[in-house]
Amino acid sequence: MSKQVLILPGDGIGPEIVREARRVLEAVNTRYSLGLELDEALVGGAAIDATGKPLPDETLAAAKAADAILLGAVGGPKWDTIPDFSIRPEKGLLGIRSSLGLFGNLRPAILYPQLAHASSLKPEVVSGLDILIVRELTGGIYFGQPRGIREKEGGIREGFNTYVYDENEIRRIGRVAFEAARARNKRLCSVDKANVLEVTVLWREIMNDLAKEYPDVELSHMYVDNAAMQLVRAPKQFDVMVTGNMFGDILSDAAAMLTGSIGMLPSASLDESGKGMYEPCHGSAPDIAGQGIANPLATILSAAMMLRYSLDAGDAADRIEAAVSSVLDQNLRTADIMSSGMTRVSTSEMGDAVLAALNA
Numbered sequence: 001m002s003k004q005v006l007i008l009p010g011d012g013i014g015p016e017i018v019r020e021a022r023r024v025l026e027a028v029n030t031r032y033s034l035g036l037e038l039d040e041a042l043v044g045g046a047a048i049d050a051t052g053k054p055l056p057d058e059t060l061a062a063a064k065a066a067d068a069i070l071l072g073a074v075g076g077p078k079w080d081t082i083p084d085f086s087i088r089p090e091k092g093l094l095g096i097r098s099s100l101g102l103f104g105n106l107r108p109a110i111l112y113p114q115l116a117h118a119s120s121l122k123p124e125v126v127s128g129l130d131i132l133i134v135r136e137l138t139g140g141i142y143f144g145q146p147r148g149i150r151e152k153e154g155g156i157r158e159g160f161n162t163y164v165y166d167e168n169e170i171r172r173i174g175r176v177a178f179e180a181a182r183a184r185n186k187r188l189c190s191v192d193k194a195n196v197l198e199v200t201v202l203w204r205e206i207m208n209d210l211a212k213e214y215p216d217v218e219l220s221h222m223y224v225d226n227a228a229m230q231l232v233r234a235p236k237q238f239d240v241m242v243t244g245n246m247f248g249d250i251l252s253d254a255a256a257m258l259t260g261s262i263g264m265l266p267s268a269s270l271d272e273s274g275k276g277m278y279e280p281c282h283g284s285a286p287d288i289a290g291q292g293i294a295n296p297l298a299t300i301l302s303a304a305m306m307l308r309y310s311l312d313a314g315d316a317a318d319r320i321e322a323a324v325s326s327v328l329d330q331n332l333r334t335a336d337i338m339s340s341g342m343t344r345v346s347t348s349e350m351g352d353a354v355l356a357a358l359n360a
């Protein structure tokens with residue numbers, strides 16, 4: 001039976017990195033007879049330019065109909081000054097996450113041993129690093145109402161957002177995290193700001209409740225400011241971290257750097273049934289877009305996660321991950337993970353090398 005994969009290249013380096021991931025998907029599709037049908041649609045700035053909307057109706061319909069989605073990245077300075085804030089590339093991405101109910105965001109930060117020297121942290125601090133950040137993706141301050149910019153008395157403008165989670169939203173992301181911890185090293189750290197924010201007082205209470213159902217998982221709590229510090233001080237103390245939308249956004253970029261580069265961190269965004277969208281954690285990198293130097297590995301590794309979690313093709317996923325490890329063994333590096341003695345390659349040369357390793 002065929003399976004539909006919707007590819008959303010997006011903006012900036014998005015099309016460049018997705019091109020390489022698509023070639024990898026096509027290769028495993030043939031090798032493992034996966035029956036994948038790949039289709040592409042517009043999202044973000046590219047969609048604004050073509051249709052006036054960051055998430056055109058056709059794209060949303062195709063996303064809903066697909067078995068899985070692979071996204072590059074959206075956004076860029078070209079669209080940052082559109083006065084109507086609802087017409088921003090990022091709204092396209094947020095719209096898909098929310099419309100498809102993709103609340104469970106898995107961001108694994110794994111250090112490939114070959115990259116121990118590419119990390120900005122000392123090799124002994126990061127070697128063997130393997131942590132999973134579970135980020136709530138469809139609630140919290142990103143989506144809370146009311147929000148906006150309004151005028152107070154005296155004509156003073158104020159911006160406002162609402163940080164809100166109900167207990168059901170907390171419980172369902174908590175379950176994702178406890179289950180993930182159970183399948184790993186059975187340690188879960190819930191990150192909050194319960195010393196200041198009531199919404200996270202409730203978050204902590206629900207996590208403690210859930211812990212009773214998972215006696216095999218050791219639950220701890222940490223304030224987000226400390227968590228940011230601990231991630232760069234001693235990241236290997238963590239196994240699974242669970243947190244809300246905004247804290248997860250910030251902590252996952254910090255965790256990405258532990259792996260050598262933000263260009264290495266893949267992600268999965270899943271609904272209740274395991275359907276998902278897969279994307280690198282990084283953005284559209286306008287500073288390097290069009291130069292052919294972006295690292296495509298986070299996107300290629302996101303495609304592997306897609307095969308494993310949504311397309312029942314774990315063997316193909318394993319093969320892609322092994323191919324990535326093999327190109328690193330061959331000392332091939334894009335600029336972001338370059339270090340002395342290595343061979344610098346372009347985006348497409350990195351794609352070529354992964355394909356060659358896949359077929360070897």
Ligand SMILES: NC(=O)c1ccc[n+]([C@@H]2O[C@H](COP(=O)([O-])OP(=O)(O)OC[C@H]3O[C@@H](n4cnc5c(N)ncnc54)[C@H](O)[C@@H]3O)[C@@H](O)[C@H]2O)c1
Binds near residue numbers: 013077090093286336
């Ligand atoms: N999921 C997404 O689509 C997503 C995520 C984050 C940011 N954004 C958007 O991207 C735009 C730029 O945001 P930003 O600059 O804050 O973050 P960014 O992640 O795009 O870039 C941060 C830095 O990391 C580098 N970088 C990122 N990905 C890389 C890769 N694959 N290879 C090599 N280097 C890479 C960039 O060159 C830049 O120096 C904004 O419009 C933002 O809203 C989109």
Ligand SMILES: CC(C)[C@H](C(=O)O)[C@@H](O)C(=O)O
Binds near residue numbers: 075093094249281283
């Ligand atoms: C582009 C933006 C909306 C997005 C987010 O904040 O979730 C990005 O930073 C991410 O990490 O996926």
Ligand SMILES: [Mg+2]
Binds near residue numbers: 249250253281
């Ligand atoms: Mg982010």
